[in-house]
Amino acid sequence: MSKPVVPRPTDTELAILRVLWERGASTVRQVHDTLLRERPTAYTTALKMLQIMTEKGLVRRDESDRTHIYHAKLTEEQTQRQLVRDLLDRAFGGSSSKLVMQALATRRASSEELTEIRKLIAQSGNTGETQGRTENTEATQGKRREVGDDRD
Amino acid sequence: MSKPVVPRPTDTELAILRVLWERGASTVRQVHDTLLRERPTAYTTALKMLQIMTEKGLVRRDESDRTHIYHAKLTEEQTQRQLVRDLLDRAFGGSSSKLVMQALATRRASSEELTEIRKLIAQSGNTGETQGRTENTEATQGKRREVGDDRD
DNA sequence: TATTGTCAACGAAGACTTTCGTAGGGCAGG
DNA sequence: CCTGCCCTACGAAAGTCTTCGTTGACAATA
16 A cells, blocks of 8 residues: 555656567667667667666666666556556546546547457456456557567 | 647646646635645645646636636546547557556446446447548557647 | 777756745735 | 735746766777
């Protein structure tokens, strides 16, 4: 009932976390190279961010090699849940139905999304317990990531 | 290629917006008094925040009287939509079904909430025949985020 | 061995947030 | 007219976020 184990990631931190989730454990160099595809940025910026994120506990660092390796402490799903909960508290008075409503109003929900969502709702007939495992229903959208790995 | 008309409110700004949504147009004094119920804070803090929020366009100020009157520029729903869209982009790759999933996993969804949500989904069902283009969902990073419809 | 390249660690600048003290104007009651 | 109260406007302090240049350690290579 206290503070989250990890603080809410900032925008930049989230961008880095996305990289780590996508690539898995990575070096600063790899994170930086990936970040470069989106926007120009200096290597030391990525390094500094990862150092700070380590202090905050957002990522873990393996220092056994000279070139450190970072990986996200929480999974993407855990972080998403944290962010949703946070937003729920800050802007929705805790009402998840309102949040869902706005999510639908977003117009980003394609018909496939809607179908998927409907399925989710149907499953969650049970309210008492936790949703059990966070199924990775990524069937929603084909995985079309161009993971054209840099080099390595 | 227009940026959101208003910036994403910070935590404190959101707290103030909540007051304005709840009370309707209010004076600094009224906002401050309401804020006091949650946490101790100085009058000038509320004043300063409202001044800044006016500059940012988050609120409007009626200066016709010596005691100014502030009101939120966007409705609660508009802001919620903006925040959801924002979160969708930053942490969910645009997938609203994933967001809904996490909203449900939050365990905050009471059975009434679930019922409500189910109703929503059912309604949005007939949206199925989304005429026009259904915006391909894979635009994970929308370059163009129009928030055009901020009018009521 | 000298050179070149990679890497972590700082430190600091600049922008943004949040908080509050102080100042000055207006206004009502004395 | 003076006093005290309420109001707005500043500005500054402290904290956070983001970015990047510089430095020194290491290592591979010529």
